Amino acid sequence: MRRPSKPVTVGGVTIGGSSPIVVQSMTKTDTGDIKATLKQIEELREVGCEIVRVAVPNDKAARALAVIREKSPLPIIADIHFDYRLALDALEAGADGLRLNPGNISEPDKVAIIAREALQRRVPIRIGVNAGSLPQEFKPELPLSERLVEKALEQIRFLEALGFDLIKVSLKAFDVPTTVAAYRSIASKMPYPLHIGITEAGPPPNGLIRSSVGLGILLNEGLGDTIRVSLTAHPREEVTAAYEILKSLNLREHGPILVSCPVCGRAEVDIAAIAREVEKVLLKIEKPIRVAVMGCVVNGPGEAKEADIGLACGKGRAVIFKKGTKLRVVEEEDILSVLVNEINAFSA
C-alpha cells in the first residue's frame, strides 16, 4: 500500500499522491559548461529520466542555469548548499525546483527569504538531509536515523510556519538499515512526498546492489514518490537502474523484461550467448515486451509460455513460444535469428 502524500508539481511533473513514482537523476558535468550539461540532460531524457538536478555551487553555474533551463527538455532542480543567495539566483534563472540541505543552510532569516521567493513562483523545495553533512553537534544523543528525521522536521516546521508547503523530503545515508529506519520514522510524521535514495553507494555493480536493496525495501513498504539512484558512473546508468528497480516491483512499466536462466550443467545450448544477443536487441525496443530465454526442460517450457516471446532449449533444438502458444521448433543454428525476428515482429 503506497503511503498517501500531498503532491507537488515540479515543472509540470507531479510527485506524490497517486502519480507514478518519478525517476530522476543529476548531471555530473560542470554546470557552468552549458553545452556539456545540456548534452547530458538530453542523454538522460533519451533513457527516460523525468526530472534532472544540477549542482549550483557558484555564480557561474547560477548564470548558466538560465540558459540550461530555457533549453532543457526536462524540469530542472537546482542543488544548493551553503550559500542562500545561490538559491535566489536559481529561482531568478527559472529553476523548477530547489534542493536545500538543512545541514548547511539553516539560518531562519535566510531560509525565510528563499521560501518567500519560491512561494511566489510556486517552486517546490526539497529538504534534502544527508548523513554526511549533518552537523556533529545536532542531537548527538539520538541514533543517526532519528537525527536525520529531526533535522528534516525542524526545517519542515519552519517552512510551514511561513505558509510554505510545496515540500519534498529526503533522508539519505550510505547505511541501508539507517536509511530505511529514517524514512519509516518520518513517513507518519509529515504529509509531504518522499524523494528516496541511498547516498554515495559507489560504482556499479556494488553501488547498484546497495541501491536496489535499500530502495527495494522502501518501495515495497509503499515509501517513495520519486527515486534517484546515486552511482559513481554516467547518470544514464542511474536512470536505467531506477526503472529496473521499479519494474522488479511492478511499480512502473518501461521497455522490455528479460527472463533468462542462470545456465547450469543441464544446458545443451549456449544460453548465455543467446541472452547477451537478445539483450542487445531489447535495448532498442521501447515497448514493454517480456522475453524468456531458457536453457532446458526443467523450467524452460513453463517460463517460456508465460512470456510474450519465449525460448525453451533442448538438445540441439529449441521451441519458440508466442503468448503461451508453441510457435515453432527450430534447429540450434537458427535459434537466434528466428528469436530476434519474432521479438522484432512482436514489438513492431
Add this chain to the structure above:
Amino acid sequence: MRRPSKPVTVGGVTIGGSSPIVVQSMTKTDTGDIKATLKQIEELREVGCEIVRVAVPNDKAARALAVIREKSPLPIIADIHFDYRLALDALEAGADGLRLNPGNISEPDKVAIIAREALQRRVPIRIGVNAGSLPQEFKPELPLSERLVEKALEQIRFLEALGFDLIKVSLKAFDVPTTVAAYRSIASKMPYPLHIGITEAGPPPNGLIRSSVGLGILLNEGLGDTIRVSLTAHPREEVTAAYEILKSLNLREHGPILVSCPVCGRAEVDIAAIAREVEKVLLKIEKPIRVAVMGCVVNGPGEAKEADIGLACGKGRAVIFKKGTKLRVVEEEDILSVLVNEINAFSA
C-alpha cells in the same frame, strides 16, 4: 529479527538457526566434464562461495560426481529433476546435499526411497519449488505464491511422515512480489531453513538489480538462511553479488566497503577515476576496511571521517582521514598514490 529455524548441516556447513547466512552458487559447466567443473568450483571458493550445487541430469554426470565430491574443497549439492534414480546415484557418489524439485519428482514411492537413503547418510534435502516447473493442474484456483507454498508443504508433510526432517525449502519465481509473498507465507507454516533466490533474473546489471530488490526485502524481514543469486553470468559474479547484498544489510562482513559520491557539478577533482582505481586496489584486500572517496565539501568531510580511510577533495587538493582523524593534505597529483598507500598500510 531473523526467523528462528531448525538448522541442518551440509558437508560441515550449518544452515539456519543462528548460523551466518550461507552464500552458495551453482556450476555452469557440463558436470560430466570433471576438470572444468572442479576448476569452476575452485574459482567459486576463491571469492568466498561456501556451498556449491551441480546439475546431475544424466548417468555421466552422476558418475563424475563421485570424483568431483572427492576433490572439491566445498560441500556439493546435487541438483536432481525428473529421475529419482539420479538422486540415489548422487547419494552413492557422496553428495553432501540433494535438491529435489517437487514439480517433477513427486511420486510417493520414489520420494520415499530417496528419503530413506538420504536419512541413513544424514544428507539434507532441499525442497526446491520453482514457478517455471509447477504442474499447471496443481491448485489452479490459488494465486501463484500460494501454489508454490502448497506444493512445498505437500512434500514437507510427506517427508515428515517418513521421519525425515533434514529439510531446507525454496520457493522461487521471477516475479519479486510473488516470491516475497510465498516466502512470507511459508515462514510461519514450517520450521525449516529457507534457501532464498529470485529465479531466472537474467544477466547483469538487470539480474543483479532484480535479485537485490527481492533478496533485500526478504533478508530485511529476517527471512533467508542461505542465498543464491541467479545470474546469466559467470557464477563468481553470483557470489560477489550475494556478499554485497548481505553487507548492505550488515548481515555479513566480507572484504572492503567503498563509499563514493556519484559526482556532480560541484566536484573539482576526477572522483570517478579515483574511485575506479581504488576499487581495483580493494579487490585484492580481504579485510573488511571501509574506504570513502568523496568529491566536495558538502558530504565529503563527514563521510571521510566515518571511514577507516577517507578522502575529501577540494579545489586542487584533498584531505585524507584515517579513523576519523585528519592525516594529511595532499596536492591533486598525489591523491591516488597517497590514498592507495594508506589503504594498503591499513589492511596490512
